[in-house]
Amino acid sequence: MAEASRVLQAALIPNFNPFHKTHLSQLNPVTFRRNPVQCSVSTSESTKTVVTQNIPWGCDIDSLENASALQKWLSQSGLPPQKMAIEKVDVGERGLVALKNIRKGEKILFVPPSLVITADSEWSCAEAGKLLKQNSVPDWPLLATYLISEASIMESSRWSNYISALPRQPYSLLYWTREELDRYLEASQIRERAIERVTNVVGTYNDLRLRIFSKYPDLFPEEVFNLETFRWSFGILFSRLVRLPSMDGKFALVPWADMLNHSCEVETFLDYDKSSQGVVFTTDRPYQPGEQVFISYGKKSNGELLLSYGFVPKEGTNPSDSVELSVSLSKSDKCYREKLEALRKHGLQASQCYPIRITGWPLELMAYAYLAISPPSMSGQFEEMAAAASNKADTKKDLRYPEIEEETLQFILDSCESSISKYNKFIQQSGSLDLDVTSPKQLNRRLFLKQLAVDLCTSERRILFRTQYILRRRLRDIRSGELRALKIFDGLRKFFK
Secondary structure (H helix, E strand, O other): OOOOOOOOEEEOOOOOOOOOEEEEEOOOOOOOOOOOOOOEEOOOOOOOOOOOOOOOOOEEOOOOHHHHHHHHHHHOOOOOOOOEEEEEEOOOOOEEOOOOOOOOOEEEEEEOHHHEHHHHHHHOHHHHHHHHHHOOHHHHHHHHHHHHHHHHHHHOOOHHHHHOOOOOOOHHHOOHHHHHHHHHHOOHHHHHHHHHHHHHHHHHHHHHHHHHHHHHHOOOOOOOOOHHHHHHHHHHHHHHEEEHHOOOEEEEOOHHHHEEOOOOOOOOEEEEOOOOOEEEEOOEEEEEEEEOOOOOOOOOOOOHHHHHHHHOOOOOOOOOOOEEEEEEEOOOOOOHHHHHHHHHOOOOOEEEEEEOOEEOOOHHHHHHHHHOOOHHHHHHHHHHHHHHHHHOOEEEEEEOOOHHHHHHHHHHHHHHHHHHHHHHHHHHHHHHHHOOOOOHHHHHHHHHHHHHHHHHOOOOOOOHHHHHHHHHHHHHHHHHHHHHHHHHHHHHHHHHH
């Protein structure tokens, strides 16, 4: 998604789903470039038939006509004169471009609260909004339903110009079929995150349908409130919803501000400014007239950017990039049951994923690796290791067991090499992947998805290569140190013989 606001370390659809909970991590910027593509979506998790989505509102991702109408309506509705305008841009299909000189440290935008959508926004269909709130529907699914409700009445909604300027097809892994996720993301752990996210959205829709929609069909007709429209609304929320710290942490959609594109080179983000009484951001660099103005969507990895926004920054340009490394206990371990029990006490499983950055790996991964290779003689430390492997803040993380450090580093190295082999296999085969298409549009789509997957896998593999290099150096240092110690000991033994 090119035009998105920053989700400030927010939970991913927090607590709305009776079946699942999942959490979003974070990001930072470089500029990216994408080509628009007509996407399609499978209407069932079990089918591999691709059905073209038909959302009756919104526009093409690069529509300037709808964007101009939005800008005009916002100005008439209280948006003050701006130093930026919506234009077609090289980075993203549409973006905000400076009209005048903008200084570093200048506060710009000033979207008033009356033009911001939150869970407290007034419903055109007041009865529907009241019913959802009476049933304690959380903010995310409430806002998703609100968007659909307002979109369905078109010009009768005060937000019609905003909704008309939203993309008919948000860039999101929600729009990849299960077959495409399995085919193109088989080497990356982001595939599991994408499947979980789709499951969450489907589960949330089914829960709302069973508990509320089916009981009040006059307020929530199925031809309007269905799985396809919920994919659309959640796609919009994932890519545009922000948390505004100065408005008590409210989640909000901020028209106009969500036309800002992301850059890995900026760190500025949106917030409500009490003095000017508007949503603003403070520039961290100057802009000349005609330059596109960027914002940060957060300190997210390339995989997280693809998950919510549908793009992958150029390899090596995202300082917040990371890769999820999967590590597992060996079922042949004599202490497998005891180790698994210790892990489960701290909310962990036999297989865990930990984020690795170009600069290193977390202490939790080292603690897990200690546990995975520790011998039966260290059973008294299993509980301590498992606690340190969890993400609980009150546990000691920096454990050291010098007697098994070499085996621990080798365990992590083996896990890295296993993961690298999967990336190598996918990247080598990507040139000959059977695209299985029946039309030029579908060919364009499959080529686009494949290129995104190759870009992601290349960037994630790069981090693993760097980790592999660091691990080998540390192992070499340990082994050479042991060799020197043996030589010294042998020399002393001979001297005193």
